[in-house]
Amino acid sequence: MISDSEAISYEFATGPDLYALCQEAAKARDNAWGKQLTYSKKVFIPLTNMCRDSCGYCTFVQSPDSPHANYMTPEQVFKTAREGAALDCKEALFSLGERPEERHQKARDMLANLGYDSTLDYLHDQCASVLTHTSLLPHVNAGALSFDELKRLKPVSASMGMMLENVSNDLLKKGQAHYACPDKTPKRRLDTIEQAGRLDIAFTTGILIGIGESWTDRVNSLIAIRDRHLAYGHIQEVIIQNFRAKAGTAMADYQEPNLDDMKRTIAVARLILPDDISIQAPPNLEVEYGSYINAGINDWGGISPLTKDFINPERAWPQISSVAQACEGLGYSLAERLTIYDRFQHQDNKYLTPNLTQRVASLVSRAAQVSGGVIA
Ligand SMILES: O=c1nc2n(C[C@H](O)[C@H](O)[C@H](O)CO)c3cc(O)ccc3cc-2c(=O)[nH]1
Numbered sequence: 001m002i003s004d005s006e007a008i009s010y011e012f013a014t015g016p017d018l019y020a021l022c023q024e025a026a027k028a029r030d031n032a033w034g035k036q037l038t039y040s041k042k043v044f045i046p047l048t049n050m051c052r053d054s055c056g057y058c059t060f061v062q063s064p065d066s067p068h069a070n071y072m073t074p075e076q077v078f079k080t081a082r083e084g085a086a087l088d089c090k091e092a093l094f095s096l097g098e099r100p101e102e103r104h105q106k107a108r109d110m111l112a113n114l115g116y117d118s119t120l121d122y123l124h125d126q127c128a129s130v131l132t133h134t135s136l137l138p139h140v141n142a143g144a145l146s147f148d149e150l151k152r153l154k155p156v157s158a159s160m161g162m163m164l165e166n167v168s169n170d171l172l173k174k175g176q177a178h179y180a181c182p183d184k185t186p187k188r189r190l191d192t193i194e195q196a197g198r199l200d201i202a203f204t205t206g207i208l209i210g211i212g213e214s215w216t217d218r219v220n221s222l223i224a225i226r227d228r229h230l231a232y233g234h235i236q237e238v239i240i241q242n243f244r245a246k247a248g249t250a251m252a253d254y255q256e257p258n259l260d261d262m263k264r265t266i267a268v269a270r271l272i273l274p275d276d277i278s279i280q281a282p283p284n285l286e287v288e289y290g291s292y293i294n295a296g297i298n299d300w301g302g303i304s305p306l307t308k309d310f311i312n313p314e315r316a317w318p319q320i321s322s323v324a325q326a327c328e329g330l331g332y333s334l335a336e337r338l339t340i341y342d343r344f345q346h347q348d349n350k351y352l353t354p355n356l357t358q359r360v361a362s363l364v365s366r367a368a369q370v371s372g373g374v375i376a
């Protein structure tokens, strides 16, 4: 662990200083997580691509005028989930736009056709349906949610998540990444993390780097996550995600963070966050993703053999065998894990409702029968 001021002092760490910082982080990771990295085999279910926000970096969102604006039908959800299960996926990642019906008539009309007036009600029922009809465990990433909304989703989602993005209020100003995004206020994002803690939901969060924040904003975002974890103990993983500039977005010409920036941020995250939080970085947003290992990550997040990363559709997943090779080249093994990390699984139905406890147990025992138990 390092102090807050020490973390801030690493802003310009480069060359041998960055190397030493990464070594310290890698040592902390080895002590806490051993010589094994993990990933979750998943399918991506983009339930709707309409959204009431308009983040400057996002190409996932579609304007209601676009012919591509949609809700997936229950049949499409089921087909994706079933095909994923057939390929041995264990997670159904529901990732979607936020409350589109509160802004767009087209979203209200499409929802009405499906028999709903709220995206979150539809989400709830589709998670329930995946649980009933397939072996997959839903993980909901629906952005900022209230206590009541999280509470309703808990029995149908094995874990949940929402990127904090960043705690800087400056990003809400005109011309900045989160201008006119009511769901990206640090207050609402932090409140979601807090309420998930009160509800004992195993929670994924993280920061998106390179969206106009300062280094101090970045460290302060990690500190904010740490402090909520110290209060509730519910943060299972923190994602360090690098912004990728996309043509056609407000931030198309923004500079992307470089590899040193990612390594520096990963290392500081490892050293400032408690050891029991997993540090995750996606392997599809950086060609030299293997060097994240030497900076202290222990997890790659979800990797899909079936669906693309709908948020970064132009960035194909590396083959799982290539990720395994990158790990092995540095002396680490690669193992599959479930969407809810091991230490949250066996706590007397605290994090999992009884129905989900059972589902998790049967996935774990299935994994134990094939290939000697791949689930970490
Ligand atoms: O494929 C992706 N998976 C994303 N995931 C899923 C992640 O890779 C894992 O599948 C889950 O975290 C399960 O551990 C997120 C999950 C969250 O809870 C919050 C944010 C993300 C962001 C992404 C993402 O941009 N792309």
Ligand SMILES: C[C@H]1O[C@@H](n2cnc3c(N)ncnc32)[C@H](O)[C@@H]1O
Residues within 6 Å of the ligand: 057, 058, 059, 095, 141, 162, 163, 165, 207, 208, 241, 242, 243, 244, 245, 246, 311, 312
């Ligand atoms: C689901 C998560 O995907 C991330 N996200 C959205 N757009 C981009 C982008 N251009 N580059 C990298 N990550 C992105 C945000 O952090 C969001 O919370």
Ligand code: SF4
Residues within 6 Å of the ligand: 051, 052, 053, 054, 055, 058, 059, 060, 061, 096, 097, 098, 143, 183
């Ligand atoms: S990043 Fe999420 S909240 Fe922002 S516009 Fe895209 S879908 Fe909406």
